[in-house]
Amino acid sequence: MNLQRLWLPILGFTVILVVCTGTLLAGIYNRSGTSESTLRLSERELELPTGESGEQENTPLTLHLLWRVETVDQAGSATTEASSTRAAWITQTKLAELEIPSGIRPNTFVSTFLVLEFDRRAHARAVSRACNSASPSRDARTCEFEIKKSSRLYVVDAGRTVAELRARYPDRAHYAIVSGVIKLSHDLNVREPEGYVSSLSLETVQGVEPLRSAIDPATGKMLWHRLQAGHFFDAVISFGRRLEPWNLSIEARESEVISPVEMPQEGRERGFSFSPR
């Protein structure tokens, strides 16, 4: 059999082999060595798969990261509207730091490294703003939602290199660095750039094995289905060498996590700082 007759099998199987093994090796490389960061998230930051009633068992188990951005008035965006909410930290200074030229055209997308902050300053500001009795925008339901339900995961900064961002945010248990995209456009009223966090490079995390295959003996349904009904769980998410997340463990919890309410102090700093607490 000459080479001319063999080119089709050789090329085809080579492409299949490269795709399959390449993906597996990339996954193994991402998880090898020490994690870049590890966050202990809950049902507030991870959305379990939803599906039509009766078909949920067949829904692939994919956990969606629920992230937010801090708006100009220090409120947290809704997780569903995070990518369309103007991020307060994307300023002219930040763009200069990212070496993005000032003459931005509408709908310019830029790939960059983003910082995910978990349960730190941005969330504390959002809680205090929603629950501060002196604030004119106080709303009891919003306050309760911020304390008990809302995601504490915020995209708070961007940088050109991982090392630069890690130097600024050394706490690996509360700050994760991921690849992502910001979208820029002009604010025609004030002639300032208007920035949005368009997306993270990977916004889903596959559930771990016990959760995926375990069956609840009481109902006969899969464990994740029970978790969804109770809706309280802790999940440890690690970000690896490729800055891509994976699920280390997931455990059910009896009660919800309540965020502490910290009222603003006199002389408390306003605006935004990129240094961690």
Added chain:
Amino acid sequence: MVDCEVVTRNVKIANVDNHATKIATREAAQGRIDQIEIFERELAHLRSDRVIHLTDSQVTAIEAYHRHIIHELTARYDADASESGRRLSMSMRIVSLIGALLLGSSVFVFFYHFWAAFNVATQTFLLCAAPTSTYALALIVRARDRTGYFSRLSAALCFASFILTVVILPPLWNINLGSASVLSCTAFGFILAYGMRSRLQLCAALIGVLIYSAALITILGGAPWWVFAERPENLYLGATMLLVIPSLISQRHYADFGTLYRLIGTASLLGIFLILTTWPSLSYFDYGPHAVSAAYKIVVLTGGAAGIYIGVTRQLPEIGFLSSLSLLILIGLEACGWLLPKLPAYQFFLIMSVLAICALYVLKVLRRRATLDAAGISQ
């Protein structure tokens, strides 16, 4: 009456076989049979008009020769020797296409239905095994299928499995392959298209070339690959490549492949021009929307005219058709946006009909020139 001397000879099977073995594809076999039918009809006319005179033995020898070729080609390539057969072949082609789409969907739905019941190792194994096994199946079917319908069907099944793997496997391992996923699908599409002579996979691969080349340009600009469509000019490189490739690499062994290259390349190029005349803000050129729009209108006019000329003179009807269509769309858009609000309706339609007649006249002149060229008559 012209006496035509035809050397009567016994049709030797060896000669016929030699001729038939030169034909390598079903399309070529079908073309040969069609040619014989046309010749027989023309011969009947020539004989009835007494242009040539053939003896009965000569006619019998020609008929026997043709019958033998037709028999050989229908047996070897399952080509159609009758009009009803051709119609059925067309139906088979349509059924084959629908079957390919349904098979691909069934694979997807099958995986989706039972997916959560499998653990990660099983899922990974299934995702790697699906394209491997379907590709092996496609190779086996290709070696045994004379018609090509079943090999194309198995190629579609294989391609669906491969895309499924590229889409599902990376998220399963929490990996983002980025534009490499488009590259791998494009490469595999080309392998299947040329290996199985499948037009469907070729279309997918050509669209992959457009997307991947645009993605590369987008990445070089610092943006994520998936926003390539934000600037339609990113697609220029791919569209130009598709137009140039059939000229550089001959596609004559693959029926309709060259046409598909030119069709998708021309449609993309003229489509980008038309999009940018309407939405100039999408252009990389930052000279103001009016200037960019006007520049692209000139490009559509010159490109469309050049396309019609090339299409007619080089016998590439797909380029001529798409160029005419783009000019028609541009003129229609301009007329509706500019003339219609300013003129009374009767004047508007009068001008449009005059324009249509002018276009018809130009096309007629070009067609006449092409016909004369084809007939070898110089003016």
